[in-house]
Amino acid sequence: MDQSLEMILELLKLEQLEKNLFRGQSPNEKRQRVFGGQVLGQALMSACYTVDDMFCHSFHSYFLRPGDPETPIIYEVDTARDGRSFASRRIVAIQHGKQIFNMSASFQRKEEGREHQMQMPYAPDPETLKSEHEMRAENADKIPEAFRESWLRRRPFEIRPVSPKDMFNPEPAEPRNIVWVKVDPGMPKDFATNQAMLAYISDTSLLDTCMRPHALSYINPKLQSASLDHAMWFYHEFEANDWLLYVQESPASAGGRGMNFGHFFTRDGKLIATAAQEGLIRVRD
Secondary structure, three states: OOHHHHHHHHHOOOEEEEOOEEEEOOOOOOOOOOOHHHHHHHHHHHHHOOOOOOEEEEEEEEEOOOOOOOOOEEEEEEEEEEOOOEEEEEEEEEEOOEEEEEEEEEEEOOOOOOOOOOOOOOOOOHHHOOOHHHHHHHOHHHOOHHHHHHHHOOOOEEEEEOOOOOOOOOOOOOOEEEEEEEEOOOOOOOHHHHHHHHHHHHOOOHHHHOOHHHOOOOOOOOEEEEEOEEEEEEOOOOOOOOOEEEEEEEEEEEOOEEEEEEEEEEOOOOEEEEEEEEEEEEEOO
């Protein structure tokens, strides 16, 4: 197993302090704030620990304050309802005595039902595309020093953009971003961990979609960006070790905020999950 994947899986194994009370750690990395995908994954896992024989079919969450990477995060789970078909949980993440994040998650017992889905758009095979890590390594000398270590850090999953944008000299483009993603070999088979990993991954490129029409890049010193909320819906079981096509689109931006939707498809075209996120894209003069 790759060390970076092993580290993420350890982050998703929360320490139980008391009934419905859990503690999560952050990686020993130089970050100004905790990565939002980490909090999403840990909060979802804390709720999964309190549910039997059900899977999370949706969650809705809000980022309230930046997380401190030097301090453990406490996750408090409220078991709002346990029904025969559905269960509801509310999760609050706490640091320094204050809420930094909250999530409402709904769980369902597996059942059969009528199905339909949107069609997966065409995309080149992932084997024909360069990985994001390769492209960044080729341009390491152009990356500002403040971003270089984090941008070149090995991640436990591979991203292969279909239409990569020039991060150093971006030009206005349509608000659409399609990438292939796959977690390194070694993922556990249990569905809850795969869901938590997908929640982690879903936060890596979604906000970038609404920046494309405005020729904005994360290395722009005038840009202030942050995730404001994040929601996901899960339709079918999947394994994150397989290639997934992440189709991301932004219908609008206004008021310093950008709205984004993303759909995950398996390689054979099955829609397995949808993500939605509004984020701050404030440009300061």
